[in-house]
Amino acid sequence: MAQIEVLDIVSDNPHATIIADLKDAPQVSSDTFDCVIVTQTLHLIYEVHCAIQTMHRILRPGGVMLAPVPGISQIARDSLNRWQDNWRFTGQSASKAFADIFGADCVSVAVHGNLCTAVNFLDGLAAEELSATELDYTDPDYPLVISIRAVKS
Numbered sequence: 001m002a003q004i005e006v007l008d009i010v011s012d013n014p015h016a017t018i019i020a021d022l023k024d025a026p027q028v029s030s031d032t033f034d035c036v037i038v039t040q041t042l043h044l045i046y047e048v049h050c051a052i053q054t055m056h057r058i059l060r061p062g063g064v065m066l067a068p069v070p071g072i073s074q075i076a077r078d079s080l081n082r083w084q085d086n087w088r089f090t091g092q093s094a095s096k097a098f099a100d101i102f103g104a105d106c107v108s109v110a111v112h113g114n115l116c117t118a119v120n121f122l123d124g125l126a127a128e129e130l131s132a133t134e135l136d137y138t139d140p141d142y143p144l145v146i147s148i149r150a151v152k153s
Contacts, residue, residue, distance in 0.1 A: 005017045005018050005033075006018070007019075007020055007022070007025075007028070009021050009022075009083070022038070022041075022045060022050075022051040022054050022055065023045055023046075023047040023050040023051050023054065024047075024050060024054065025054050025058070028054070028058050029058070030057050030058060031057075031058070031059070031060045031061065032058050032059075032060065033058055033059055033060060033063055034059075034060055034062075034063050034064070035059075035063060035064050035065075035066065036055050036058065036059055036063070036064075036065045036066070037065075037066045037067070038051075038055065038065070038066070038067040039067070039068055040068060040069065040070060041067070041069075042067055042069050042087070042089070043069055043070055043076070043085060043086060043087045043088060043089065044076065044083045044084065044085060044086060045086065046086045048086070048087060048097065049097065049100070049101070052097060052098060052100075052101050052102075053101055055067075055150075056101050056102055056150075056152055059152040060152065061152055061153065062151065062152065062153075063151070063152045064149065064150070064151050064152075065102075065148070065149070065150045065151075065152075066147075066148070066149055067147075067148040067150075068145050068146065068147050068148070069089045069094065069145070069146050069148065070088065070089075070144075070145065070146075071088065071089065071090065071111065071113060071118075071142075071143030071144050071145060071146050072088075072113065072118040072121070072122070072142060072143065072144050073088070073121070073122075073144075074122060089146050090111075090143065090146070091109050091110075091111045091140060091143060091146055094109045094146050094148050095107060095109045098148055098150045101150075102150040102151065102152065102153075103153060106150055106151045106152070106153055107148070107149070107150045107151075108148075108149045108150075109146060109147065109148050109149075110146070110147045111138060111140050111143035111145075111146050111147075112138060112143065112144060112145045112146070112147065113138065113139070113142055113143050113144025113145060114134075114137045114138060114139035114142050114144075115139060115141075115142045116130070116134045116137070117130065117134065117135060117142075117144050118142045118144050120134075121144055
């Protein structure tokens with residue numbers, strides 16, 4: 001039977017079933033999850049290598065970690081000062097950071113975006129305001145989103 005857990009660092013999230021900090025979460029058992037999805041979060045964790053180690057530890061062997069991270073983006077700010085924006089990944093830095101822990105053969109990284117999508121994103125336009133041709137073109141020099149997939153061996 002499938003079960004979904006939601007991890008948050010703060011306890012005021014009513015959807016959170018696990019309160020923990022990914023940089024060090026000893027209360028989360030090792031070899032527990034088939035899949036860990038960490039969406040647009042890793043750039044907010046200063047100790048990002050520790051967070052990657054935690055994700056590796058809590059995955060079962062054969063488990064998959066999926067993490068989209070921002071490439072080109074404005075700085076994210078939390079008005080309550082609970083977190084801050086620390087990093088921007090490139091395809092290369094994401095590959096290296098995850099390969100250090102998961103192994104190079106277990107990591108795949110894809111970049112998405114181009115100059116047009118980056119400029120329009122920063123200007124506040126929605127994807128619906130661009131054509132399919134503008135959205136589908138990928139230019140590795142202007143990554144808007146970087147998708148990381150890592151499998152625990």
